[in-house]
Amino acid sequence: MPNAYISGTGSFVPPNVVTNDELREKYGIDTTNEWIVKRTGIEARRFSERGIATSDLGLEAAKKAIANAKIEPHDLDLIIFATLSPDHAFPGSGVYLQQKLGLCDGPNAKFVPALDVRNQCSGFLYSLATATSFVKSGAAKHVLVVGAETHSAALDLTTRGRGIAALFGDGAGAVVVSATEEDRGIRSFKLGADGRHADALAQRVWDIKKRPFIDVDENGNGLVPASDLWANMDGKLVFKNAVERMTTVLMETLLAQGWTGNDIDLFLFHQANLRINQYIADMLAIPPEKTIHNIQRYGNTTAATIPLLLDEANQTGRLTPGTKVALVAFGSGFTWGSCLLEW
DSSP, X not given: OOEEEEEEEEEEOOSOEEEHHHHHHTTOOSOOHXXXXXXXXOOEEEOOOTTOOHHHHHHHHHHHHHHHTTOOGGGOSEEEEEOSSOSSSSSOHHHHHHHHTTTTSSTTOOOOOEEEEOOGGGHHHHHHHHHHHHHHHTSOSEEEEEEEEOOGGGOXXXXXXXXXXXXXOOEEEEEEEEEESSSOEEEEEEEEEOGGGGGGEEOOSOOTTSSSSSEEOTTSOEEOOHHHHSOEEOHHHHHHHHHHHHHHHHHHHHHHHTOOGGGOSEEEEXXXXXXXXXXXXXXXXXXXXXXXXXXXXXXXXXXXXXXXXXXXXXXXXXXXXXXXXEEEEEETTTEEEEEEEEO
């Protein structure tokens, strides 16, 4: 049975930088840089321009990952697209990415399967686990895994929405998971979910239980109340569960692999809140030099945070043959996951 390893990484963020001060000065949000940094560690984030879709961000990251893996798009056997902000309610963004990669064009068109994963902040790890399983089973040789988000289109950029609006940014990261006979790659993973807290962090923009699923006016135009249109979060409950679940799943994965925290060279935590990650690192006595954070520059890019970190670590030389890496995430659902890999 082949091993699965990450053969290429790539990332992309929009050029438009929005600082904490600009949230106040440009959008009129009653907040301060000091207030946001103290509570979240975020100093800035990226917002896409109008007309840019999530699959467009994913495309740029995917092209870099494919090139870094030294393969061509037509070498892919599967596309997995993790996002909570797809181009449309349906179809999924994976098929748009497939077309934009040129896989549907010309005499050598290759209609590879494409699927979306809707697990929010842990979506990339769920996707990585899926890709690993495909490769190890022999069903695929090269799988493209993309985590991409366009949050800026769905944020209440007013004082009313400041508790959520300050947290999120746009961006994309991608990896290619490939088969190898070498003794390396993705060693183990563990996923989990607790649907009891599904509404603690949610954006219920439409409700399929209703008839119709969105209220309409006399002309048939949709009417969505603000409580459903924008994301809602029980911050204290999310913080508590994030710390508990991320710590537990990491320890469980290490135990199953027979590794200890001291064996890990690099810890890549989902970038939801710098304070959560620092708290976990302190609890587990993880030295600062074994972690990378980019939430200061990008905010929470949900499904894109870990592949963005992976590409940053790869491009800066932090990932060398034999480097042992732990990936950990927690998000809406609640869902969570951990993955151990040997570069």
